Amino acid sequence: MRHGKYRFIIGFLAAPLAMYAVFVISPFIQAFQISMTDWSGLTPDMNFIGLENYDKLVHNDLFWQALWHNVIILLVVPVVTLGLGLFFAFMLNVGGRRRKGAAAVTGVRGAGLYKVVYFFPQVLSITIVAVLWQQIYNPDPSDGLLNSLLGAIGLGSLQQSWLGDPNLALICIMAVMVWCSVGFYVVLFSAGMSSIPSDIYEAALLDGATRGATFFRITLPLLWDTVQTGWVYMGIICMDAFAYVQIMSVQNGGPDDATQVVPLLLWKTAFRESSQYGLAAAMGIAMLIVTMVFAVLTLRFSRRERVEF
Amino acid sequence: MGSDINRRDLIKRAMAVGLVAAPSAALLSACATSGGSSHNSTAPAGKTSATNPLGVKKGVALEAFIFKGGFGDDYVKNAEKDYKATYGVTVKHTGTQSLGPKLQPRFAGGTPPDVMDNSGADNLDTASLASQGQLADLTPLLDAATIDDPAKKVRDILVAGTIEQGQYGTSAVYALNYAFTVYGTWYSQKLLGDKGWAYPQTFDDMIKLAATIKAAGIAPFTYPGKYPYYVHFDFFAQIAKVGGKEAIIAIDNLEDGAWQTDSVKQVAAYYEELAAKGYFLKGSEGMTHIQAQTAWTKGKAAFIPNGSWVENEAAPTMPADFKLGVGGTIGTGSSDKLPFGTVRAAAGEPFIVAKSGKNPEGGMELLRIMLSKKHAQAFTKSLKSLTCYAGAEEGLSLTPGLTSASAALKAAGSDVVNPRLQDWYPTLSNETIGGATGQLLTGKITSAEWIKRAQKGADDTKKDSSIKKFKHS
Numbered sequence: 001m002r003h004g005k006y007r008f009i010i011g012f013l014a015a016p017l018a019m020y021a022v023f024v025i026s027p028f029i030q031a032f033q034i035s036m037t038d039w040s041g042l043t044p045d046m047n048f049i050g051l052e053n054y055d056k057l058v059h060n061d062l063f064w065q066a067l068w069h070n071v072i073i074l075l076v077v078p079v080v081t082l083g084l085g086l087f088f089a090f091m092l093n094v095g096g097r098r099r100k101g102a103a104a105v106t107g108v109r110g111a112g113l114y115k116v117v118y119f120f121p122q123v124l125s126i127t128i129v130a131v132l133w134q135q136i137y138n139p140d141p142s143d144g145l146l147n148s149l150l151g152a153i154g155l156g157s158l159q160q161s162w163l164g165d166p167n168l169a170l171i172c173i174m175a176v177m178v179w180c181s182v183g184f185y186v187v188l189f190s191a192g193m194s195s196i197p198s199d200i201y202e203a204a205l206l207d208g209a210t211r212g213a214t215f216f217r218i219t220l221p222l223l224w225d226t227v228q229t230g231w232v233y234m235g236i237i238c239m240d241a242f243a244y245v246q247i248m249s250v251q252n253g254g255p256d257d258a259t260q261v262v263p264l265l266l267w268k269t270a271f272r273e274s275s276q277y278g279l280a281a282a283m284g285i286a287m288l289i290v291t292m293v294f295a296v297l298t299l300r301f302s303r304r305e306r307v308e309f
Numbered sequence: 310m311g312s313d314i315n316r317r318d319l320i321k322r323a324m325a326v327g328l329v330a331a332p333s334a335a336l337l338s339a340c341a342t343s344g345g346s347s348h349n350s351t352a353p354a355g356k357t358s359a360t361n362p363l364g365v366k367k368g369v370a371l372e373a374f375i376f377k378g379g380f381g382d383d384y385v386k387n388a389e390k391d392y393k394a395t396y397g398v399t400v401k402h403t404g405t406q407s408l409g410p411k412l413q414p415r416f417a418g419g420t421p422p423d424v425m426d427n428s429g430a431d432n433l434d435t436a437s438l439a440s441q442g443q444l445a446d447l448t449p450l451l452d453a454a455t456i457d458d459p460a461k462k463v464r465d466i467l468v469a470g471t472i473e474q475g476q477y478g479t480s481a482v483y484a485l486n487y488a489f490t491v492y493g494t495w496y497s498q499k500l501l502g503d504k505g506w507a508y509p510q511t512f513d514d515m516i517k518l519a520a521t522i523k524a525a526g527i528a529p530f531t532y533p534g535k536y537p538y539y540v541h542f543d544f545f546a547q548i549a550k551v552g553g554k555e556a557i558i559a560i561d562n563l564e565d566g567a568w569q570t571d572s573v574k575q576v577a578a579y580y581e582e583l584a585a586k587g588y589f590l591k592g593s594e595g596m597t598h599i600q601a602q603t604a605w606t607k608g609k610a611a612f613i614p615n616g617s618w619v620e621n622e623a624a625p626t627m628p629a630d631f632k633l634g635v636g637g638t639i640g641t642g643s644s645d646k647l648p649f650g651t652v653r654a655a656a657g658e659p660f661i662v663a664k665s666g667k668n669p670e671g672g673m674e675l676l677r678i679m680l681s682k683k684h685a686q687a688f689t690k691s692l693k694s695l696t697c698y699a700g701a702e703e704g705l706s707l708t709p710g711l712t713s714a715s716a717a718l719k720a721a722g723s724d725v726v727n728p729r730l731q732d733w734y735p736t737l738s739n740e741t742i743g744g745a746t747g748q749l750l751t752g753k754i755t756s757a758e759w760i761k762r763a764q765k766g767a768d769d770t771k772k773d774s775s776i777k778k779f780k781h782s
Contacts, residue, residue: 038775042416042433043441138600139592140609147592164534164595164751250535250595256744256753271409272736275437276775 028288034281041270041277053282063283066253066260067290073174073241073261074294078234081178082227085185088118090215092186093193094201115190118183126180130247133176137162137248163250166258173244173259181237185230192226193219228302235298239291242267262287362453363670363677367396371671374412376428377404379618380488380658384688385426388678396671407431416443421663424672427484428658435484435659436733439477440777445662446481450673456681463680470727471656471697477733478779485676486656488688489695491617491635491714492542493652498632498709500527500611508636510649512579515639519588522611530583531610533601534594537747538731538739540580543614544746546638546653547576549726553646561729562780563771568764575641577749577756584752594751598622606631616657620710621693633710635717638726652721653728656697733779734770741766 035053039046057063092107092114108114121129138144139161141151147159162172196219204214220227242263245253252268253260262283270280357364373389375382382404389400403422405411409431415421416438427435438444451464451472464472468489475484501508504525509515519529532540549557552572559567567573583589590610593601602623605613613619620633627633638651660679662672678684685701688694693708695701695715702715718725731738745762748754754762770776 040437040441041413042437042443044417044419134597135600137595138597139595140600140604141592143600143603144592159592161534161592161595164592164747166753251537251740251744251747254740254744255534255594255747255751268736268740271413271431272434275413275434279775 031281031284031288034278035285037278039277039281040275041280042275046278049278053279054286056279057282057286062257062260063262063265063286065257066262066265067286069170069259070239070241070261070290072170073177074235074238077174077177077181077238078231080174081181081234082185082230084178084182085189085230086215086220086223086227088114088182088186089189089193090219093190094211094214094219115186118186120183121180122183122187124180126243127247129176129180130244133172133179134163134248137172139164163248164255166255169249169255169259173241173248176248177237177241177244181234188226188230189223192223196222224302228298231302232295232298235291235294239263239287239294359454359459361674363449363674365396365668365670365674368398369396369668369671370398370401371396371424371668371675372401372403372422372666373672373675374403374405374408374422374425376408376426376432376658377406378429379622380688380692380694382426384684384692385675385679387687388675388684391678391684392671392675396674400675409433416663419665421666423663423666423668424675425661425663426487426658427661434735435661436477436777436779438661439481439483443664444483445664445666445669445672446483447475447485447662447673447676448482450485450676451482453673453677456677463677466680466698468656468695468697468699470654470725473781474656474727474732475659478777484659484661485697486659487676487679487697488618488656488658488692489654489697490657491652491654491695491718492546492615493635493637493717494543494612494639495605495615495619495633495635495710496612497606497608498634498713499630500608501634502632506611508634510637510639511642512575512639513642516579516582516586516588519583519586523586523588527608528590528610529588530612530614531590531593531596531601531605532614532750533596533598534747534750535597536739536743537750538743539598539614540746540750541614541728541731541738541743542616542653543638544576544580545728545730546651546726547579547640548573549653549728550638550640550647550649550651551575551645554726556646557726557728558782560767561733563734563767563778565768566764568760568767572646573760573763574756577759580746580749581752581756581759584750589750594747602626612636617694617710617714620708624693631709633708634713635710637717637721647724647726650717650720651724651726652717654718654721654725655727729779729781734776737766737770741769 034046036048036050037046038049092111094107124132136145139147139159141147141156141159146162150156150158160168163169200218200222201214204218209217240263241261245259245261245264246267249259253264266280266283266287269276269283371392373385375385382402386402389402393399401422403411406429408425408427408429412421412425412433416433421443427433427438435444451462453463455461455463455466471486471489472482474486475482477483496508506518506521509518522529545557545560548560552570556567556570556572559570590601590604596604599622601613602615602619603626604610606623606626606628617635620627637649638647638653639649640647660676662669662676666672680698682698682701685696685698686705688696689702689707689711690705693711695711695718702711707715742763745754745759745766749756749759771778
């Protein structure tokens with residue numbers, strides 16, 4: 001059977017690879033080509049201008065600021081989201097106190113309900129989530145949910161203008177990103193945890209392991225593959241963040257560009273700023289390079305021995 | 310197992326490729342390069358006649374792409390019905406809020422719709438379209454007879470300034486702005502009347518009044534921090550009032566040092582003082598226009614810089630006895646170049662006709678139908694906004710806000726200012742300067758710093774060769 005193997009594999013891969021080449025690879029090549037032109041995107045005419053767009057980009061402070069915000073989001077949001085996701089999943093599946101008559105390893109009371117509640121944000125589209133939170137962050141002390149809540153519990157002094165405050169705006173948006181994503185990872189990690197044989201936990205419990213030790217010594221190592229997948233998914237979301245910032249932020253990435261991210265800047269460059277598609281394409285290529293670096297680093301540094309069970 | 314293809318490696322590689330693929334969504338528009346030959350498929354014009362001065366051919370398809378925002382799109386649909394009655398084709402109609410993303414590939418591919426209302430936050434840059442030769446010159450429409458009176462040309466019934474508004478640096482007219490908007494400081498006449506407050510005429514009086522208003526437990530001003538350029542509606546008009554029309558024209562023309570004049574300094578200092586004294590509703594900097602307008606209709610703030618569309622937009626939360634009114638542009642006093650009563654007004658909702666569309670005559674004809682008294686009055690009546698059809702509103706019973714706007718416009722006479730910075734250089738106006746204005750109103754920067762940033766933004770725009778420049782006088 002060995003001689004036909006490659007023909008067999010090629011037979012299966014040809015169609016998807018062809019589609020991949022047409023719909024993914026060719027746009028990349030075209031984007032690179034466009035990034036070296038002064039195309040406006042509105043007419044069929046374009047002139048080749050070499051690396052001029054890249055030169056513009058390197059000297060554009062706003063681009064670096066936007067990239068920096070993407071990096072901040074990339075560093076903060078996945079850690080917080082995955083951390084919370086792991087914590088909640090652990091509590092829902094393993095972290096419960098031992099109860100009489102129940103299995104030795106269970107989740108906290110009401111775990112089934114929590115699982116559903118955590119998943120709620122995942123059901124809503126990003127647009128709805130962002131519009132919803134825009135109302136929650138409304139600075140009005142009686143109309144804004146967050147501020148009126150703070151007022152009602154006597155913490156009126158903590159009322160903020162949230163998205164209007166340059167020091168808080170990015171944090172506010174990152175909080176929504178976490179809120180929106182965490183439920184998915186709770187479910188993903190729950191599924192991963194439920195496939196870990198419970199005799200391992202029981203053995204650990206017999207040896208007197210605490211909840212913390214169980215988590216770090218058993219759950220996390222056995223779940224590492226899933227965490228790694230989650231990390232890559234979150235990376236993609238963080239590199240983007242477009243919809244959250246575009247809908248929620250004041251002044252389209254403000255105040256004072258405090259929440260500017262590269263995809264939003266790219267979009268503005270393409271559709272505004274006298275429609276500079278060439279420059280926007282150069283930003284896309286720059287983002288591609290950053291994303292590739294991230295992918296390579298992620299896959300290299302998160303490589304671990306796989307534990308078979 | 311023995312297979313030398315490791316499934317996990319495959320998945321890992323697929324993941325890496327997938328990760329790389331994600332941002333490609335933003336670049337997908339790149340495909341457009343392949344479909345890039347422009348073709349002129351304009352249908353041969355039909356015979357012109359007294360009732361069909363543009364020579365529209367019967368039975369030729371027409372496609373309309375209409376911004377469906379504050380005004381909705383029913384008013385265009387009504388005109389399309391009349392079009393169908395005359396020319397026998399159902400107009401292919403798309404009403405949307407996101408014109409840009411939908412229209413861009415159509416323009417790039419050479420198959421744009423015939424007529425568009427290119428408005429809203431996601432619109433295509435009309436100035437770019439015009440300078441790239443994508444738009445039809447509407448001069449034939451302006452020289453055509455009106456529907457109501459064959460002896461009158463369309464250009465004769467338009468409010469002064471409408472034609473100029475549609476010009477982008479040449480004599481060609483590329484956009485017909487249908488709705489006519491009066492900008493200014495909007496307030497409840499009932500609130501001011503009940504409290505016995507008179508609308509002031511100078512910065513000093515406004516600051517005095519603001520102190521009284523604040524003492525009464527009301528914030529004098531609010532504004533949508535999400536879109537700080539709303540403040541420019543007042544701000545730029547005030548620059549024109551203090552420094553004369555030439556001051557704002559210098560700014561529009563990106564002249565060197567146009568922001569560093571005394572008149573700009575005086576106006577900016579006024580806003581710095583308002584901010585320093587806390588005369589803006591707390592939290593305004595984080596509000597959307599709806600949130601700010603709601604706080605204002607609830608009586609939490611007395612004044613809001615806005616346009617006459619606010620009457621329609623804020624209607625759901627506006628009390629029935631609110632008695633909306635608009636105040637004239639205020640300034641430093643009698644030494645100002647323009648008198649009190651000066652009003653900022655401009656035509657909005659730019660309707661454009663594609664040059665390479667299949668039926669440009671039909672597109673213009675649809676606009677000619679909309680410029681009939683019947684449709685102009687229906688627009689004013691149902692949408693509470695004036696149109697560029699001068700005096701079409703006469704004889705209608707108008708709402709309080711519209712009455713006030715109409716009166717302000719009449720009182721202003723020729724002292725109507727229309728800064729163009731926002732439609733010529735939207736990024737400079739709304740984002741660079743808008744961002745600085747947001748900082749000025751929260752007291753984070755001084756008026757001197759604001760002027761520095763505005764001037765630098767204007768200079769950078771001037772230097773950027775990829776931005777098309779415009780001039781007016």
